[in-house]
Amino acid sequence: MTSAPPESELETELTEETDEEEATSSSYEITAYPADYTLKVLNDKWTDGQFTIPDYQRNYVWNRPQASKLIESFLLGLPVPQIFLYKERRSPQLFVVDGQQRLRTIASFYSGRLPDGQLFTLHGVDPRWVGKTYADLDSDDQTRFDDTVLRSMIIQQIDANDQSSVYLIFERLNTGGTQLNPMEVRKAVYHGPAYQMLDRLNGLSAWRELLAQPRADARLKDVELILRVISLARGWEQYTKPMKGFVTAGMIQLRSMSQEQRDTIETQFKVAVERARDRLGARPFHVRGRLNVAALDGILAPMMILGEQVGSNTRTAYDSLLEDEEFLAAISISTSDADTVKRRIRLALAALAE
Numbered sequence: 582m583t584s585a586p587p588e589s590e591l592e593t594e595l596t597e598e599t600d601e602e603e604a605t606s607s608s609y610e611i612t613a614y615p616a617d618y619t620l621k622v623l624n625d626k627w628t629d630g631q632f633t634i635p636d637y638q639r640n641y642v643w644n645r646p647q648a649s650k651l652i653e654s655f656l657l658g659l660p661v662p663q664i665f666l667y668k669e670r671r672s673p674q675l676f677v678v679d680g681q682q683r684l685r686t687i688a689s690f691y692s693g694r695l696p697d698g699q700l701f702t703l704h705g706v707d708p709r710w711v712g713k714t715y716a717d718l719d720s721d722d723q724t725r726f727d728d729t730v731l732r733s734m735i736i737q738q739i740d741a742n743d744q745s746s747v748y749l750i751f752e753r754l755n756t757g758g759t760q761l762n763p764m765e766v767r768k769a770v771y772h773g774p775a776y777q778m779l780d781r782l783n784g785l786s787a788w789r790e791l792l793a794q795p796r797a798d799a800r801l802k803d804v805e806l807i808l809r810v811i812s813l814a815r816g817w818e819q820y821t822k823p824m825k826g827f828v829t830a831g832m833i834q835l836r837s838m839s840q841e842q843r844d845t846i847e848t849q850f851k852v853a854v855e856r857a858r859d860r861l862g863a864r865p866f867h868v869r870g871r872l873n874v875a876a877l878d879g880i881l882a883p884m885m886i887l888g889e890q891v892g893s894n895t896r897t898a899y900d901s902l903l904e905d906e907e908f909l910a911a912i913s914i915s916t917s918d919a920d921t922v923k924r925r926i927r928l929a930l931a932a933l934a935e
Contacts, residue, residue, distance in 0.1 A: 591794055591802040594871045597824065597917035611750075613736045615663075620655060620687055621727040626675070627688040632666075633676045641685050641696040646705045648686045648695065653706040655729045656722060663732040667750060670737060676770075678751050683731070690715050748829050763825050764805035767832050775835035778843050779804050782850055787858040791877070793867060808832055810853075810878050811846060814885035817926045824917040853884040860895040868903065868912065875916035879908070879925035883933050891933050898932040 618626070626632060643651075654661050664680025677684065685696060693714045695701045702717075703710045710718070718726065736750055751770050761769070768776055782788065783804050789795055792803060805828065812831025813820065820827055835843060857865065857880065866877040880899065884891055892898060902908045911925035 590800060591792065591798040591806075592871050593802070594869060594873045596873065596875055596913055597915060611736060611738055613734055616666075616733045616735050617730045618733050619727060620729050620731060623684060623731060623733075624688055624691045627684060631673060631675055632681075632684060633674050634681050641682065643682050643686060645695070645699075645701075648689065648701070649703045649706050651683060651686050652690050652703060652726075653710065655726055655731075656710060657707070658725075658729075661731055663734055665734050665736065665750075667736045675735075678736070680733075687731075762800055762802075763829070764801040764808070767808075767829060768801060768804075771832050771836050773836060774840065775832065775838070775843065778835070778847050779807050782807050782847060785851060785854060787851075787855045790858050790863045791854060791861075791866065792872060793864040806874065806877060807850065808835075809874075810881045810885065811835070811850060813878050813882040813922070813926065814849070815846075817882060817923060820922050821919050822917060849885045849888065850881075852888065853881050856891060856895070857881060857884060861899055865899065873912055875912035875921075875925060878922075879912055879929050880933070883926055883929040886930065887934055892935045894935065895933060898935060902929060902932050 651661065653659075661683065662680075664683060665678040666680075667676040667678050668674070669676075689695050689701050693701055693716060700714065702712050702714055704712075710722075715723065715726070748766060748770055751766055783797055788803075788807070792806075794803065797803060808831055809824070809828050812828050812834075815831065815834070816827075835846070838846075861880075866873050866880070868876050880902075905928065908925055908928045911921050911928070915921055916925075
C-alpha cells in the first residue's frame with residue numbers, strides 16, 4: 582500500500598474516447614437462474630463465509646430506520662427487491678453484485694447487533710415490533726421471518742475458463758450509491774494477489790515522479806495506467822478496441838497467473854519505470870502540460886518488452902520520437918485505435934533499441 586492517503590485526481594490529456602463512448606463488441610454465454618433462499622439460509626451462508634463482498638463495499642451505510650424498515654417488510658410479507666450473486670463454476674463462493682446492504686441487515690438482525698456494535702432493536706415500525714430484536718420476537722414471528730424468501734439471481738458464465746463477463750455484469754447491475762469507474766470495478770471484481778501487485782507498483786517513487794503526482798489517485802487512474810502498460814507490454818500485437826476491454830482482459834490474465842509469473846512482471850515494470858525516471862527525468866510524458874497517456878504507454882510498454890536491450894541513449898531516442906510526425910500523431914489523435922496503438926509501440930521499440 583502507498584503510505585500517503587489518496588487525495589488528488591490525476592489529470593490526463595483527452596486524446597481518445599472516454600470509457601462511456603467506447604462500444605462493447607464482445608458477446609457472452611451466460612446462464613442466470615433464480616434461487617429462492619429463505620432468510621435463515623441466507624444468514625447461514627453469511628455466517629459460514631460463503632459470500633464475497635467487494636473491497637470497496639465493506640462499509641455498512643444504512644441507518645437504523647432503513648434497516649428496521651427492511652426487517653418490517655419481511656415480517657409484513659411485503660416484496661423486497663431481489664439480490665444478484667455471481668458464482669464461479671469452480672468455487673462455492675457467491676460474489677455479491679448487488680444486495681450487500683440487505684444481506685448485512687438480515688445477518689445483523691439475527692445476531693442482534695448492527696455492524697457498528699449497537700443493539701439492533703427495531704424503530705419506526707409497526708407498534709407490535711418496536712424495540713424488539715430477533716430474539717424478542719414471538720415464535721410465530723420468528724418462524725415467519727425464518728421462512729421468508731428473498732429471491733437471489735445466480736449468474737454464471739458457461740465457459741469455466743473465461744470469467745470476463747463478471748466485469749460487465751458488476752458494472753451494469755451494481756446499484757450502489759457510488760458511480761464506479763472501470764478500475765474501481767476491476768478492483769471490486771478481480772481482488773486478490775494480482776491487484777495487490779498493482780497497488781505495490783503504484784507506490785514506487787520512480788512511478789510517482791513520472792506521473793508528477795506524489796499521492797495516489799483517489800479514483801485509481803494511476804493503477805489503471807500500470808495495468809494498461811503491463812497489458813500492452815504482454816499483448817500489444819493482439820490489441821483490439823476497446824481499450825477498456827483490453828485492459829480488463831489483462832487484469833483477468835494477471836489474476837490467472839502463478840505468483841512466479843506475476844513476480845517477473847512486477848520486476849519488469851519496476852526496472853522500466855526506474856530506467857525511465859533516471860534517463861528521462863520527472864514528468865517526461867506531460868507532453869503538452871497534462872499527462873499524455875499514449876506517450877506513457879508508448880514508451881513504458883516498449884521498455885518493459887526490451888528490458889536490458891534498451892539502448893543507452895534513451896533521452897535522445899525519446900526526443901527524436903517527439904519530433905517524429907508519425908509518433909506525435911500516434912500520441913495525439915484517436916490514441917486507442919488499434920493501428921495507432923501498434924504504430925507508436927512499433928516506432929518506440931525501434932528507437933529505444935538503438
